[in-house]
Amino acid sequence: MSRDRTLPILGAVLLSVVLAGPLLPQWALFLLTIAIAKGLVALGLMLLLRAGLVSFGQALYYCAGAYAAGSLGRFFDISDMLVQMLTGAAAAALLAYILGFLLARYRGIFFGLLSLSLSMILYGLLVKSEALGSTDGVNVLPSTVLGIRPSQEWLRYVVVVVGGGVALLATALVYRYLRTPQGQLAPAIKDNEIRVEYMGTSVRSAIHVLYVIAAALSGIGGALAATTVGHIDPDMAYWTTSGEFIFITILAGTGSVVAPFLGAMIFGIIHTVAYDLSPNTWQLTLGTTLLLVIVFLPEGLWSLFSRRKGA
């Protein structure tokens, strides 16, 4: 982690978004918000990756957060962004707390496959759920903040500022956790679990905690995405969505809490540009980029900025 510069950097970025935001076109604000949402999921994935675990099913929590947010509107007429994101985080965290008892026992491919199957279970449930719109999904009410409904022209700006603010807070909390003794166990767990146990602490507990944090982050991201896109559907839990998140995390690297957001931004740009240029080749671009990063830049793009070994 960069010493002490991380949070000021994030703060500066948020500040520039707040200041420059009104000048940016709507599509740029949209892109930025989605990047923040996906960046949060990728941040969660990064935490797990640092401990040596790859979750192939993070979309489970992204989708849970999104549907929690959407349901607030559909069933309770609540459209407040902050309530949505909080609920998304809580729903995802609760789910992860329960599932974590099972998942924290697994490593490597089995962890990946089990997390994958759990996300596909949610997908299957949602597709067949009439109450939640099955494959058509559900439209999400336009966002409000603390009772205020922004006008149409200011809506995207407000969403990106509020979303960015919440993301900054969440990231700061994660950053703080990574500086506690338990938060620093991840690289040790990845390298030599047995040694960690023999030092006198529970690896399973540490992983359980990371898993819940990652889920909460994904839940916030899902809620933010739901409110920005204005629509939720079961595809948010499909395995290809999880694949996107993994892509972003690999692209970004694990060097800093800032990296996932950078990765998500770049992913968003690649997606938009490639898709606009040629809708039938953007997966090709994605796949090729992933391959190149894995082979030539295994520490992710962040390693280009930081020659120091990631802590």
Added chain:
Amino acid sequence: MAVVLDARGLNKRFGAVTAASNINAAIEQDSVVGLIGTNGAGKTTFINMITGYIKPDTGGIFYQGRDITALSPREITRVGICRSFQIPQLYSSLSVFEHMMVGLGVVLHNAGLGGYFSRGQPNVPGHDAPAPEVAERILERFGLADYRDKNAQVLPGGVRKLLDIALTMVAKPTILLLDEPTSGVSAEEKFGIMEMVMTAVKAEGATVLFVEHDMEVVSRFAQRVIAFYDGRIIADAAPEIALTDPEVKRYVVGGALHRLDEQQGAPNA
């Protein structure tokens, strides 16, 4: 001297193999005990049972009077029994200093210190100084200060051993189990490393059990020798007696150590 670790009637079988047969050993506080025996004799099984890695079929292990037979390795470490490994168990992506910090972090975490809501650098329990200072101190004592920022993967064999043992010191153990502390270390370095380890360890006031194949190291550093063969203890006495015991010579030492026969009076300098 008080008995700090008491193994009573330990038995363990793995299928047709008897790894431990009626093992009884009472270890006194502050003693230094050498465990010898050929491969497969039961020394490592003994250590694995003490550290909770495997459970005995029958029998019990008592630490300061408390029954620790059923505890997990993690819990055993927390009560004050730490072990080092035959093949150093290190973290390949961390530096020497970071190794110590992670270990000290665990001690802090277990004591409820340094957590999410704490401010500043609390003192590490048992060491009365903040973690970075304690880390430097331990590294100094083990002669590792020069390697402070080196990554574990680039360390020479003897240094890796020292780091592995140094890591066991962070939790201020009452009992230290060293599994072949000088194996994989060149002949010239063996005594030096053992000397350094023993000095550092004794300064902390720990009781030490070490597994060794090198009989010169054993006779030099151990106050008491327990010899294993075929899952049984075949000798349990001071080195000069145990190492010249006919059964021990036959099954463990081999005939080669005629020097010990000659130096009957002064093996421990």
Added chain:
Amino acid sequence: MDQIPAVIVDGIFYSAWLFVAAVGMTLIYGVMKIVNLTHGSFYALGAYAAASLTGAWLAKGYPPMLSYAVLLGSAVLISVVVAPPIERGILRFMYAKDEVVILLITYALFLILEDVIKLIWGVDPYFIAEPYGLLGSFDVGDLSYPTYNLILVGIAIIAGVGLTLLLRGTRTGKLLLTVIHDPEVSRAMGINVDRFYLVTFTFGSMLAAIGGAFTAPTVSVVPGIGVEVVVLSFAVVVIGGLGSLPGAALGAVIVGLVRSAAIHYAPAVELFVIYFVMALVLAFRPRGLFSLAEPRKI
């Protein structure tokens, strides 16, 4: 209940399809220890190649009864053309990497191939329904089934029995078993492990392609037909045990019957019940129902 015959027949047909679709994945994992996501790509490639070649065959007025051979031939052809360059050109250099990394690499390749397919065949659906209806139908009770479905059952049986005979009965098969157990030692004994990997990858992909080719007449061939196959194959292979041939068969039968029962009795759970079984197996027997005995190397 009177639905039982239908559940069983549907279950058998679906199981056969699943087995053919998934067995290549378990074969590749068993030999090469890689989880291969291009599996879905080869399924799709098989379907598209079959659609094109068989479509052309039928359009030219050649005997429709031989179209089944064309289906098979196109699957074989496409895999022999596409698989070796992937294995020799890319995968070969990655075997030293962590298995999760290799999985991600095959994922990248899967994404690339998805678009390659679109570039070659376009996005419009392909239909070659003729072979499907050509063989007429048969009755089970008062339900009617296309006889075509029996072809897939036949292929599943031939593939299963054939592979088993190959592995147990032939010299090549025995060499393959040593490669499965320890590639390094096999290499040291002079076995051409690289060639085994190439052949296994090609053959495993071919099986996926065959699955796709013979499914083509029953559906409209569109981009993305490989996507679901990947995750279904995972389910089958994981349930049976990664790398186990009898496991894949068992997994296919379990998933097939469970899905069939779900469709008939509880349609709401149809989609998720398969992944539920997968999760259950992973939770209690992560190595699958027929796990390869892992010799302790330490």
